[in-house]
Amino acid sequence: MITFVKSCKLGNDWPKGGGDVVFVGRSNVGKSSFINALYNQNLARVGKTAGKTRLLNFFDINGQYLAVDVPGYGFANRSQQELIEFGKMMDNYFANREDIKLVVMLVDIRHKPSNDDISMLKYLQSFHKKILIVANKADKLSYSKSLAAINEISQTLGIAKNYILKASALKKTNMADIRTYIENIVVQGD
Numbered sequence: 001m002i003t004f005v006k007s008c009k010l011g012n013d014w015p016k017g018g019g020d021v022v023f024v025g026r027s028n029v030g031k032s033s034f035i036n037a038l039y040n041q042n043l044a045r046v047g048k049t050a051g052k053t054r055l056l057n058f059f060d061i062n063g064q065y066l067a068v069d070v071p072g073y074g075f076a077n078r079s080q081q082e083l084i085e086f087g088k089m090m091d092n093y094f095a096n097r098e099d100i101k102l103v104v105m106l107v108d109i110r111h112k113p114s115n116d117d118i119s120m121l122k123y124l125q126s127f128h129k130k131i132l133i134v135a136n137k138a139d140k141l142s143y144s145k146s147l148a149a150i151n152e153i154s155q156t157l158g159i160a161k162n163y164i165l166k167a168s169a170l171k172k173t174n175m176a177d178i179r180t181y182i183e184n185i186v187v188q189g190d
């Protein structure tokens with residue numbers, strides 16, 4: 001069964017246990033949509049404009065692991081206060097949450113990863129977590145353009161192509177493969 005567990009901010013109210021797979025990326029890249037597509041359920045709230053998700057939202061995936069939807073970064077319209085809060089919330093999570101099994105970082109396949117994406121990746125790498133890149137919104141590009149885009153993402157981020165998977169949350173393409181990839185890491189630890 002796949003169920004919503006809770007929304008929270010700081011460490012004192014995170015769900016116990018853990019074994020988290022956390023989905024990060026710029027605002028509006030489609031993290032919440034991707035979670036809904038991946039688990040084929042309407043779990044996470046999707047927004048037409050950037051800045052929809054504001055807390056850490058935990059979902060229990062068949063008792064195997066917790067999927068975590070988080071607010072996006074690179075959202076210019078956030079107030080200074082919100083940016084500080086967001087930074088604190090993420091730092092607190094990555095520094096203190098035990099058992100983060102995998103970070104899935106979403107990028108928009110149509111755009112070269114931004115400086116924000118590069119900074120986020122470096123930040124994540126500093127915690128030595130396993131990282132998978134998902135190039136979302138693949139429905140927006142032809143097959144040949146998507147291949148070129150994956151090359152550019154790989155080069156810009158310095159991540160080998162076998163750690164970059166194409167997806168479309170809208171068309172639900174590649175979801176089974178990505179779920180299997182995640183499950184292998186969570187269950188077998190590879």
Ligand SMILES: Nc1nc2c(ncn2[C@@H]2O[C@H](COP(=O)(O)OP(=O)(O)OP(=O)(O)O)[C@@H](O)[C@H]2O)c(=O)[nH]1
Pocket residue numbers: 025026027028029030031032033034045046047048049050051052053054070071072073136137138139140167168169170171
């Ligand atoms: N064409 C297309 N649109 C998508 C895809 N995934 C998400 N979207 C659209 O992108 C917009 C943002 O989606 P969200 O899932 O709310 O994005 P988010 O990354 O969770 O955004 P924040 O919570 O603000 O950080 C919505 O209008 C979605 O319908 C996709 O694969 N293809």
Ligand SMILES: [Mg+2]
Pocket residue numbers: 031032033045046047052053069070071072
């Ligand atoms: Mg969201």
